[in-house]
Amino acid sequence: MSPTTLAVLVPLAAAVVVATVPRSEPGVVRGLGLLACLIELAVIATLVLGWDPEGAAVQARVVQPWLASFGVAWSLGLDGTLLAPLVLVGAVVPLAMLLGQRPRPGEPSPVIGMLVVQAAWVAVLLARDLVVLATSWEIATVTLVVLLGERGDGKLGVPGRTAAARRYAAHVLPGAAALVAAVALLGVAHSHASGGSGTWSWDIDAVAQVVLPAKLQTLGFVLVMISVATTLPLLPLQGWLGPLGACGPTPALALLTGVGMPMAVVLVQRVAMPLFPLAAGEWADPLAAIAMLGAGYAALACWAEREPGRMLGHAALLHSSLALLAVLVGTTAGRLALGPILLAQGVGLTLLALVFGWLRRRSVGNLGELAGWAAVAPRSLALAMAGVLILAGLPGTVGSFGQLDLAITLLDGESQLELLHPRTWALLAPALLGLGTLGLLRSLWHAARGRPRPVLRERLSEIDGREQIVGVVLVGLALALSLAVGSLTRTSQAAHQRAVDDFHLARCLAIEAREQPRPRMRAEFVSLCLDPAARIRQVYGLPAPEAR
């Protein structure tokens, strides 16, 4: 069996096995889940380490017919641009599984759901067929909604959790359905472009060969962006983030903020940009502006917020916005920066979810009440500080490389074809990141200093050993990934370069075909775009880069 298939099936099979274990054995359930995640990590490591930078664009490919009449196939393959997100899913899920309170016998275990979510996310990353991708996205979304509603109902439930999960569902379910609709549009367009009779395919590479007319590009791009904007989230659709941060179960929150939100960025990179290049190119700058607005809002909220869960939500929004900016840059350097940024986000937010979840379990709803935290529980405070610094890109951690690369890329505005004001974003992004980080550190600092009240000592014992170990592993992971990130970048550079070139060619062809009434195949008029970058600059009046 191919490692790509194995990467999807291992968590799924484990979920089935775990589901048969009686509820009276929560320890066994968690142990089995963890074991499955470690096997999955090994499979992912095999895939990533086996990637040949000079090989095919898609490697370890598997094609099995599913809905043959529709041209839908269980088609998986590894794309070199997705190595970092794959590592993120493999590394964060097992750690998130260990967070939260110890499972009690008789209660339903979230481990099954977490394994299903992991399988679905891996399938989203490896899918070479758009229907498989949208299907996996929908399964991940639905399962995450169920996980977030865990123990929300009834007398023993957590107050507000059900309402928060419902709010989340009300946002992301239309997004998931919109993605399916966008995929349907693309399949139909491919059928029309390829002759209109009997040639159905949702294969990403095949669909990418279709040049859509302008109106269809806009409709499809909007549908995909509904999915992205609700999951990321983009301003003003961030309404679910605060309540969920305040009430959501810790493991599911760690999954959502650490992996789920970065997956929305991956969706932009995998679907929105390559398949709707015209709309993506024209909307890149407005989207960057919206992302920066979101980052600004989150940065300011980090200063004002005292509720730990909501603070986690704001931190997630701030960093997701920066990740979106990285993907919108549309240059190889920008895309290379995205990997470390996503990894830092995954590790940092999981760490924050761990500490803030622990605070919520201790009924700390306001960091202002916590004067003297450093004296009572110094390790948890250290972990929280570490989380904030990893997110901020502390030199030596994985995020520092990404953020530095992003800033340099943006400052080199002349190479930009998508963003119209790259230098503005280059100044704003680090400023907002710094502002938000300072806000978070200030809140933690205020909570840490001073002498603790006697009541606090009774209420706030140190974070338990299991979570301490997870925290240390996360910090170690941030450091270890910083060592590995150079190799990861070098390995995936060619793939990113190929993706960027292909995107610009697709954009140029879409410009040429914007007045066409029907979708066409690239091959019909590819000769019109011998120098895509020059053509894009000419159409949008962008300055030519100076000769160096």
Add this chain to the structure above:
Amino acid sequence: MKPEATTLATDLLGFAPMGIVVLLAVVLLATDAFARTREAGFQRPLALLGLSVAIVVAARELGNPDLDRGQFSAGGFLVRDHLTGLADLLLVVASAGIIGLARAAESPARPSRDLGEREPLILLACAGGLVCVHAGDLLSAWLGLELLGLAGLVVLLANHDAASNASKRAMLVRQLVPALLGSALLMFGIALMYAAIGTTSLDGFGRAATRVFAQWGGIQRWVMLLDRHGPEVAQTDPAMFRQAHAEIVRGLAPAALFLPAMLLVLAGLLAKLGLWPFARRRELDEDGPLHVAALRSTVVVIAVLVVILRVFVGGLHTPRLVNEPYGWTSALPSLALVTGTVAVLIGLRQRRLPRIIASLGLLQVSLLVLGICMAASFQGHIGPGARAIAPNQEIMWSRQVGDEAYAAVLTLLVAHTLALVGCYAAVASAQGDHGSEVRMQHWTGMAARRPGLALAFSVCLLSLVGLPPLAGFVGKLALLRSIAEHSGMRWVLVVVVIQLAIAGWIALRLIVAMTFGDESVREPGVRSEPGPWPARVAAAAALLSLGLGLDGQRLLELTRLPAAGSSFAPGDAERLEWLETRRQAWALDDARFDEGANPAETETGETGEIETGEPL
């Protein structure tokens, strides 16, 4: 080439499922009359045994090459083709599920005399549905619908607590109004149609309808003459004036009768279906016994939809009859969208499980009607001019995508039937008060109490809202693909997406409550043990929904044959030619996929390692 004449033996074999069901109903009525001991559900084993035979017989008809051309039988009163083969199977499976889930309403403390007519009445309703799907004449369709409606009503009345108090009796009377209105509209429409075209037979129905408009077109020269020179002609040549007048009346009258007739028949069928504004049916679904609600949500829907597909998509798909300004699909998509929106909004506020299921079922019905509009619109495509695809391929394209939209409706119908039967069966297998009183809070924590039942219910619910990888998803994908194909209806995608998202939200709310809720709230009331049958039906429906989702290709193969040639009348020689063309295309597709040669590889020159295998 004329079709071969049918013999009595082939007719009997062809309509065997209908014969078995009718015979079974008669036998069970006799058993009921002479039975001495009456225990709860004492007729069920025999009914299920008989239906199993009917299922086997109906399944053998699937893909039978003798049905390729289709043929009218019994003097044109009935028809047989691949569509009837699939619908037969679906109807008998749904009826078996309904009989399996039906429960008596009595409590152990006060056992009632169990009525043995429930099973025969459900079988009679099934027989009515079978007559509808085999209808080769509008009158046989009407008779089938009436038999179905009456059997449904009597099975409701036969249940003791359905008319146990004044409010329930009043509700019963109220729900009769739309049913009777539907019947009246249908009958009136059929009468007008007979007046317009001189026949109610579906054999040559499309041609007769086309002739009406040809006549209308033929008098246009007289209309122009009188319009331009009417007074002069009246003065100079009164005889010619009278002749022109008579010609106009003669040419116009059939069309003037046919158009309202068509709309009345459609309105009657929609009333039977329970589309908005005839959605009063849900009140019945709320207070009626679960097997009646299931009967109305599945058997009635299958029967009515097949009649609409046969009469409207199959017979009335010429551009003039389909498209605006007076085509029958003009307002139908809007009506379907309003129905879907009303359904999900009702579902949002509901706590009673049968009502939630009914509202999700109504959303499905609205999607099915939307699919019917797509199929008819493609079949009635005007031809080159839309410029969406190359003009030389446009006619072929419209016929093909028309068939695909038709297949999407059938796929969704199969998924809808299985999921709804499963949902109702799951609710019926709960203990406590009778089905309609079961609320969400009674099912909280069900995953801990009865994990198998909760899982089956979740699978059926998720299939109902079209979540992957279940059968409902395959139907949803097929429908969305058809909508995306229609350049004039792509905006509908946005509305459908929102409706499906809300439906998903409703289902998830229930699943979260079942999985993580407290186990402290149990169903109210005391009732005898449900027995194993409802849970078995729920499990079977869940397994089928999962199996037909994972092996979605099998489901698509099941529906593509009945859909192919949907634009040709049964018995039409062109139908055979078209089917042959389609079979060749399918063989090519299948071969391409069997080799694992997805077009992507050939087009992009992919060099990655490819591993192929059998369909999932």
